[in-house]
Amino acid sequence: MNTPRPFSPELTRKLESFKGMAKPMKLGSISFDSKLLLAPMAGICNIPYRLLMEDLGAGGTVSELISCHGINYGNQRTLEMLKIHPLERNVGIQLFGEDAEAMSRAAEVTESFGPKFIDINMGCPVTKVVTKGGGSALMKEVTALAPLFEKMRSKMKVPLSIKIRTGWDSQNRNASEILHIAKESGIEWVAIHGRTRTQQYTGLADWDFIENLNDTKELPLIGNGDLHHPYGVSERLQKTKCDALMIARGALRNPFIFVESLDPTYASQKRSKFSGSDYWEVVQRLHTYTTETFSEERTILVQIRKLVVWFAAGFPHAAAFRSQIFACQNLNDCLKITEDYFLSIGESQKFINYDEVFMSSGHG
Ligand SMILES: Cc1cc2nc3c(=O)[nH]c(=O)nc-3n(C[C@H](O)[C@H](O)[C@H](O)COP(=O)(O)O)c2cc1C
The missing domain is CATH 3.20.20.70 (Aldolase class I)
Known part of the structure; x- marks a missing residue:
């Protein structure tokens, strides 16, 4: 078991400021x-x-x-x-x-x-x-x-x-x-x-x-x-x-x-403190945990793809990002597209229309 690389000081500071509450x-x-x-x-x-x-x-x-x-x-x-x-x-x-x-x-x-x-x-x-x-x-x-x-x-x-x-x-x-x-x-x-x-x-x-x-x-x-x-x-x-x-x-x-x-x-x-680069750090950590858990590249790709697309929801150009990600069959390419996307959105805020139905089935 590997301990994941720590989050950047900037993201750590933001997370800690909340966790104190x-x-x-x-x-x-x-x-x-x-x-x-x-x-x-x-x-x-x-x-x-x-x-x-x-x-x-x-x-x-x-x-x-x-x-x-x-x-x-x-x-x-x-x-x-x-x-x-x-x-x-x-x-x-x-x-x-x-x-x-x-x-x-x-x-x-x-x-x-x-x-x-x-x-x-x-x-x-x-x-x-x-x-x-x-x-x-x-x-x-x-x-x-x-x-x-x-x-x-x-x-x-x-x-x-x-x-x-x-x-x-x-x-x-x-x-x-x-x-x-x-x-x-x-x-x-x-x-x-x-x-x-x-x-x-x-x-x-x-x-x-x-x-x-x-x-x-x-x-x-x-x-x-x-x-x-x-x-x-x-x-x-x-x-x-x-x-x-x-x-x-x-x-x-x-x-x-x-x-x-x-x-x-x-x-x-209603303004998030978390930026595109924070999301990219989160995806990198997800990648670490996923590669540690699963050995097959296809499984890792499938697991990461669906989550990065959901994380992008509400950010500018999320639909185009989604299409790119689902067309991508290679893990490294998928990560590169994700890095470019999240770093490009910078401080842009998420806007999600919560009145639209999102995932209307489940096991509980
Ligand atoms: C994709 C999906 C899978 C779910 N699987 C389970 C499950 O395995 N066990 C369970 O008790 N509830 C399951 N649920 C129900 C959720 O735990 C939760 O009760 C429900 O989604 C309502 O909460 P929410 O409005 O925050 O999504 C699932 C929900 C979704 C959307």
């Missing part, structure tokens, strides 16, 4: 450096991206959802997904499945990889997952939950958390009932995406519902949903009753969202 917090029995956490995202929250986000101020991270059956079958690709980098300090591994026995066996294996906590996916709306009884379908079978949680708990030492939605549909928003069962069965905290399963990613996350759940005082709560830009996150952070907030899609288009959102004055300024 982070408030450490406790969820259940463990501590995190900031209340702003990276949400799990399938195909994205692998080692390089999680490490990068921790470097850029995420108080904690969660892996993508990992199949308990894949773990129990000893599937090599699934076991690879359980790996944690020695530099990762605050990572949880998320498991999905429907069967208490299979989930508890998988939790035991997962724990041997050294996560800080294990999370159960109870929010995935994808048909392939819910028809087997996993993901958000778990919210429908409430009587099966206590045995599931207790069985998993009996096999592991690190904290167990759950990530849910508000309910299955608008007639069945049973998150508070689930919180109660979770508390009685040894779950330490709950993350909630403020939509129902049937909503998938449509409409808006219901933040009144999330905030009201805090009144039950059952368990520490992490609120999630539509926290896309630093001024929105900053506003929410100041008024929320949640113990922490989780950001998913917002961190794809703005890798500095975890630090920028800590600044209460950001809401009025």
